[in-house]
Amino acid sequence: MDDLRIEYDAPNSVYFPGQPVTGKVVIQNREWIKARFLKICIHGGAHTSWSESERRYRTDARGNRESYTESVHYTATVNYLTGESIAWKSADGQDRLPAGTNVFPFAFGMPVNCPPSYEGCHGHIRYSVHVELDRPWKFNKKSRKCFSVVPMYDLNITPTAINPMVNSTSKNTGFILKKGLVSMTVSLPKRGYVAGEILPITINIENNSKSPVVAVRSKMTQLSHFHASHGSAMNVTHHTHHKNDEKCVAESRRNFDVAPHSRGQVVLSMKIPAIVPSFTCPIIDVDYCISVKLDTASTFGGTLKVEFPLIIGTIPIRQLAPTGAAAPPAVMPTVSPTAPPYPVIGGGVSGASVYPTAPSAPPASPIGPGGVGFGAAIGPPPMASAPPTYEESMQGVTKVEDSEPFAPRYPVYNNLQETSPLPPYTPGAAPPLPSKTGF
Missing domain, CATH: 2.60.40.640 (Immunoglobulin-like)
Incomplete structure (x- = not known):
C-alpha cells in the first residue's frame, strides 16, 4: 500500500457544532490489496487524567498504626460524538481491494452541544476520524486524523x-x-x-x-x-x-x-x-x-x-457606526461546504456507502460564561465585522496514536479596528478613586 490518508472538506479542518463532518478516505496502491473490509469511525470527547500521592494509614501485625504513601489515579471521560460505518466490504469472496486510487467519501452528523477542541496539561477535548483496513493474516492498516471544533460564542x-x-x-x-x-x-x-x-x-x-x-x-x-x-x-x-x-x-x-x-x-x-x-x-x-x-x-x-x-x-462585538455614516459591510466567515445527501456513495470501488450513526452526547452543560449557549443554531456562524483566519493554537502540537501531529485551530480576526481607550486623564484635581471591584 502506497498511501492511506483522510481528507476533510472543510478549510483548515475546522467545523462548527451541528455541522456535518464530511471528507473522504483515499487509498492509493499499485497492486491489489488482500482485505476484507474498510471501516470509518468518528469520535469526539473530553478526557481528564492525573495522579496524586496521598497519605494512607494501616495497622501492622503488632497493632501499630503506620502511614504510607499511595499513588491515586483520577480520570473522567465525556463522549460527545461516536459513529462508525463499513465503507467497503469484499462482496465476491476474493478479499481484494482493487489496485489504483480508491476514494471513500464519508459524512457524519455532529451534535450542537460540542465544546471546543482543547489541549491542556491534565485533560483534552479531541475530535477525530479513524479508518481501519482489515487485512487477514496481517496487521490491520490504521490511520487517524483530528479536526478542530469551534463553537459559535457570540x-x-x-x-x-x-x-x-x-x-x-x-x-x-x-x-x-x-x-x-x-x-x-x-x-x-x-x-x-x-x-x-x-x-x-x-x-x-x-x-x-x-x-x-x-x-x-x-x-x-x-x-x-x-x-x-x-x-x-x-x-x-x-x-x-x-x-x-x-x-x-x-x-x-x-x-x-x-x-x-x-x-x-x-x-x-x-x-x-x-x-x-x-x-x-x-x-x-x-x-x-x-x-x-x-x-x-x-x-x-x-x-x-x-x-x-x-x-x-469567537464572534466579535459589532461596533456602532457614527451617525450619518454608512455601516461597514458584514462578511460571512468561510465555512465548510454542505454535506452531500445520505447515503454517501464511495468512488473508485463498487458501491461503498457510508451512513452516519446517531451521535451520542451526554446531557452536558452547553452554557458558556455569561449564560450564553454554545452552538445554539446549526449552520455557519452569524455575520461578523471581518472574516477570520484559522490559526493553530499557541498551546503546541499534540501527537495522537495512529495520527499525524495536530494542534487545534481557532478563529483569529486580524482586521478589527482597535477599541478606543477611555478618555485621557486630565491634569488637575485628582478624580475620586472608585471602590475596588471584586471578582
Missing part, C-alpha cells in the same frame, strides 16, 4: 461582554520607612474579546511618594479547571477531585517615568493570541483573567496590582 448576545471595567488600588510604598502613597486606576473598555483583537489598557497614576514610577506591565492568564474521580461514577461527590492550571498566554510591558508627587497616564496594548474561547463542560472549564502591575523604584513594597476577568468569544 459576544453580542453576552450581557456582560460589552461592559467597561474599572479597578483601582493604592499603596503606601516602602517597608519600614514609608515613602508615600501611590494610586493606580486601570480601565478596560469592555470585558469580551476575540483572538486577534487589540486590548487597550488605560492606566492612570497618581504618585504621592518619594520614589518614581518606572514601569507598568500586564499579563493575560488562561485558567483551566479539570474535574475527575477515583471511582467509576462522576456523580459521587466524595470521589470527585479537581485540578487547576494557570498559563500565561500574552504579556505587555512599558517602561516610563512618573516623577514623585506627580501624575501620569499610559496605555498598554495587548493582542489576543489564538486561544480556545471561554467554555465549560462537565469535566473541563476554561476562563481568562488579566492582571496589571505598576512598579516603582522603591526596593520593598513598590508594586501595585489589579485584576480583571475576561471573556474570549
Whole structure:
C-alpha cells in the first residue's frame, strides 16, 4: 500500500457544532490489496487524567498504626460524538481491494452541544476520524486524523461582554520607612474579546511618594479547571477531585517615568493570541483573567496590582457606526461546504456507502460564561465585522496514536479596528478613586 490518508472538506479542518463532518478516505496502491473490509469511525470527547500521592494509614501485625504513601489515579471521560460505518466490504469472496486510487467519501452528523477542541496539561477535548483496513493474516492498516471544533460564542448576545471595567488600588510604598502613597486606576473598555483583537489598557497614576514610577506591565492568564474521580461514577461527590492550571498566554510591558508627587497616564496594548474561547463542560472549564502591575523604584513594597476577568468569544462585538455614516459591510466567515445527501456513495470501488450513526452526547452543560449557549443554531456562524483566519493554537502540537501531529485551530480576526481607550486623564484635581471591584 502506497498511501492511506483522510481528507476533510472543510478549510483548515475546522467545523462548527451541528455541522456535518464530511471528507473522504483515499487509498492509493499499485497492486491489489488482500482485505476484507474498510471501516470509518468518528469520535469526539473530553478526557481528564492525573495522579496524586496521598497519605494512607494501616495497622501492622503488632497493632501499630503506620502511614504510607499511595499513588491515586483520577480520570473522567465525556463522549460527545461516536459513529462508525463499513465503507467497503469484499462482496465476491476474493478479499481484494482493487489496485489504483480508491476514494471513500464519508459524512457524519455532529451534535450542537460540542465544546471546543482543547489541549491542556491534565485533560483534552479531541475530535477525530479513524479508518481501519482489515487485512487477514496481517496487521490491520490504521490511520487517524483530528479536526478542530469551534463553537459559535457570540459576544453580542453576552450581557456582560460589552461592559467597561474599572479597578483601582493604592499603596503606601516602602517597608519600614514609608515613602508615600501611590494610586493606580486601570480601565478596560469592555470585558469580551476575540483572538486577534487589540486590548487597550488605560492606566492612570497618581504618585504621592518619594520614589518614581518606572514601569507598568500586564499579563493575560488562561485558567483551566479539570474535574475527575477515583471511582467509576462522576456523580459521587466524595470521589470527585479537581485540578487547576494557570498559563500565561500574552504579556505587555512599558517602561516610563512618573516623577514623585506627580501624575501620569499610559496605555498598554495587548493582542489576543489564538486561544480556545471561554467554555465549560462537565469535566473541563476554561476562563481568562488579566492582571496589571505598576512598579516603582522603591526596593520593598513598590508594586501595585489589579485584576480583571475576561471573556474570549469567537464572534466579535459589532461596533456602532457614527451617525450619518454608512455601516461597514458584514462578511460571512468561510465555512465548510454542505454535506452531500445520505447515503454517501464511495468512488473508485463498487458501491461503498457510508451512513452516519446517531451521535451520542451526554446531557452536558452547553452554557458558556455569561449564560450564553454554545452552538445554539446549526449552520455557519452569524455575520461578523471581518472574516477570520484559522490559526493553530499557541498551546503546541499534540501527537495522537495512529495520527499525524495536530494542534487545534481557532478563529483569529486580524482586521478589527482597535477599541478606543477611555478618555485621557486630565491634569488637575485628582478624580475620586472608585471602590475596588471584586471578582
